[in-house]
Amino acid sequence: MRLSKLFARTLREPPSDAESISHQLLVRGGYIRQLASGVFSFLPLGWRVIRKIEAILREEMDAIGGQEILMPVVQPAELWQESRRWYDVGPELVRWMDRAGHDMVLAMTHEEVVADLARKEIVSYRQLPQVVYQIQTKFRDEPRPRGGLIRVREFHMKDAYSLHTSFEDLDRYYPIISDAYVKIFKRAGLDVARIEADSGMMGGTSSHEFVVIADSGENTIVRCENGDYAANLETAYCASPQNLASPLNVSEPSLPLEEVPTPHTTTIDGLAHLLNISTAQTLKSMLYSVNDEVAMVVLRGDRTVNEFKLPKVLGTDKFRLATADEIRAAGAVEGYASPLGLRQVKVFADQSVRWGTRFVVGANKDGFHTRNAEVLRDLGIAQVYDLGNVQDGDRCAQCGGRLTFQHGIEVGHIFKLGTRYSDKLHATYLDQNGASKPIVMGCYGIGSGRLAAAAVEQHHDDKGICWPPPIAPYHIHLIGLGLADPQLRQTAETLYQELLRARLEVLYDDREDAQAGVKFNDADLIGIPIRATLSPRSLKAGGVEIKLRHEPQSRIVPLPDLTAALGALVGQMIVR
RNA sequence: CGGGGUGUAGCGCAGUUGGCAGCGCGCUUCGUUUGGGACGAAGAGGUCGGUGGUUCGAAUCCACCCACCCCGACCA
DSSP: BBBBGGGGGOOSSOOOOOSSSHHHHHHHHSSSEEETTEEEEEEEHHHHHHHHHHHHHHHHHHTTTHHHHHHHSEEHHHHHHSHHHHHSOOOOOOOEEETTTOOEESSSSHHHHHHHHHHOOOBGGGOOOOEEEEEEEEEOOOOOOOOOTTTTEEEEEEEEEEEEEEEHHHHHHEEEEEEEEHHHHHHHHHOEEEEEEOOOOGOOOOEEEEEOTTOOOOEEEEOOOOOOOOOETTOOOOOOOGSSSSOOOOOOOOOOEEEEEEETOOOOHHHHHHHHHOOBBEEEEEEOOOOOEEEEEEEETTTTTTTTTHHHHSOOEEEEOOOOHHHTTOOOOSOOOOOTTTSEEEEEEGGGGGGOOOOOEEEEEEEEEEEEEOTTTTTTTEEEEBBBBBOTBBBBBTTOOEEEEEEEEEEEEEEEETTTHHHHHEEEEEEETTTTEEEEEEEEEEEHHHHHHHHHSSSBOOOOOOGGGGGOOSSSEEEETTTHHHHHHHHHHHHHHHHTTTTEEEEEEOOOOSSSHHHHHHHHHOOOEEEEEEHHHHHTTEEEEETTTSSSSSEOOHHHEEEEEEHHHHHHHOOO
16 A cells, blocks of 8 residues: 555544553544544544454454354344343433334444344254354443544444353353464454453353453452452452451451441441541441442452442342431431341341451431441341452462452453253253253353554553554564665655565555655654665665564665565564 | 533634634645655635524624543443
C-alpha cells in the first residue's frame, strides 16, 4: 500500500476526548475514527489489524474442531422471551419494532440462536459434541462507553459455543478451549492472565476471564503474590475468616450489651472515631429490598459488600438497596440498623463477622449504638456466607500469601453455561437409551477490537505503537527519501514491486512532499515492526537501512539481499 | 441515572464592560530546503453544538435542549 494513497491520515495531536493511550494512538495513527459514543469506524490500517486478529482466531478455533457459522444480528423477541433474558436484561439490550409491529432485538450475544439451531439440528447423541463459532457484530447499549475501543457499544466478537451430552463432556472440553485461548493471546503477542470470574448475565456454573494487565483496565484483579490464585474482584474470595486483614481477638470474655448514645453518627467511620475503636470492631448492616421484602446484609465494619456475590445467597438478582421508608417499615433506623431485635428480617451475614467479638452495632434507635454484641448470642447469626469484597491485606485461601490488586482489560471470557439455555429453549437430544436429555452448553468470547486496543496498551512507547508482528497491519514500512530524484524514485519503485512479488506486506511511504522527519515520525506512530529506509545516504552506505520498531539500532542491507533478508525477518517474527 | 467538564476551521486552542471571527498545526499554489514533525510568499477553509429569549447589536448574558468526555452507579 502506498502511504500517499492511504484513506486516512495521521494526526500530530490526539483529539481532546481521547484519554487512554490506545485511544490516542489508534486515532493519531489513522486506525480508527469515532462516529458516536462507543461507535467507531475502522480505517484501512485498523481493519487490517482486526483481520489479522480474526485470522488467528479462525485458525485456532478450527484447530480445536470449531466450525464457523454466521448468525443474525437482528433477532425476534420471542427467542429472548423464551430464554427469559427479554425480561431479565436491562436497557443494554436494544429492542425495537419492525414495520409489521414485531418486537425485535439487536443481538448482544448469541446463546438463544445457538440453542435454537441446536434444537433444530441436533437430535441424537451421535451428533455431539459440537463446537460452532462466528465472528460477528454485537451491540450493547452500554451505560458508559469509555477508553476508545476498550469499552464500546458496537463491537466485533468471536463467540464460540460448544454443545455436549453431559457436564462431564463439557468439563473435558473446557480446558481445551482454555488452552486454545492461551495460544491465541500468545500468538497475538499479548501477555494475559487467566483468572476466575463472575458469570454475570450469562449465567452458568463456572467462568474464567483472560485479562491484559494495564492501568487503564477497568476490571480489578486480585492475585496472590505467590501466583497460585487469580480472580476478578467480583468473585475473589479469601475463604476462611483467618485470611481477612486485621483479625480480631476472639477469646475476649463476654460482656453484657450496653447502649451508648451516638448522636448524628450514621457512618462506620464516624462511629469508630467517636468511640475511639477500629472499624473492624463494628458491624455494618445494609438493608436491601429483595422481591418486596427487606433483607439485611451484615459485614464487619471494615469490609464492603460485593453485590456480585449476593444473588447466589439471596436466590435472585432482583435486589437493590432499601429506601429510607422501607428501612423504617422493617423496624430499623437508617444509620443505626443491625439485626438486634429484628427477628422478622432475614439476615445474611458475611464470614467476616465470625472473626471478632464484642462488636458495636446499631441499636435500631435513632442516635444509639450497642456495645458488646456477640454474633450468635445477640444477633442470632448461626450461618455465614462469602458476601464481601477482598481487600488490601487479605490472604490467599490457597497458600496464605498476600493478595495484591491490579487493573486489567478483559479480552476474553469463557463460561460453562450448562443447561440454562437448552432447558429454556428445549434443546434436547436422545441418548443411547432413547431418553431425551438437555444439551449441555459452553460459550466462549473474544472481542477483536478490544484485543487490538489491549495490544496497544501493552506495546507502545512515547513515539507511538509497537505492534506485535502477528497483528501489525503491515510487516514492513518502506520509506523512500529524496524521491524527487528520478533515479532514486525508480530504485524505490522497483524495490517496492519486488517486495510485493515476494508476498511481503509493505506500507510504502512514497510521498515526495514529506520531509524525512515527518516520515520517520509517522512510521514510529503507525508502529509497523520493520522499517526499511532507502535514501541517498543509505545507498552511499551500501544499500537499505533496516530498523526494528522496538530496537534503537539499525543496519544496512545491500539492495540485492534485501528481499531475502526482510523475508527471513518477517518469518522469524511471526512464527507460531 | 447521579456528580463534574467540554462544545469556536480537519486537529489543538484563545476569544469579558456585549461592538468586523482569531492563533498554532494541518490543507492548496509557487519557490527554497531535504535523515527525526523545515523556511518564505500567496491562499482556501466558520450555521461560534441547536432552539428560543434579552438587546440597536450576542461566540459572549438568560432559558431549554443536544452531543461528547471524565468519576461513580451499572455492565461480557
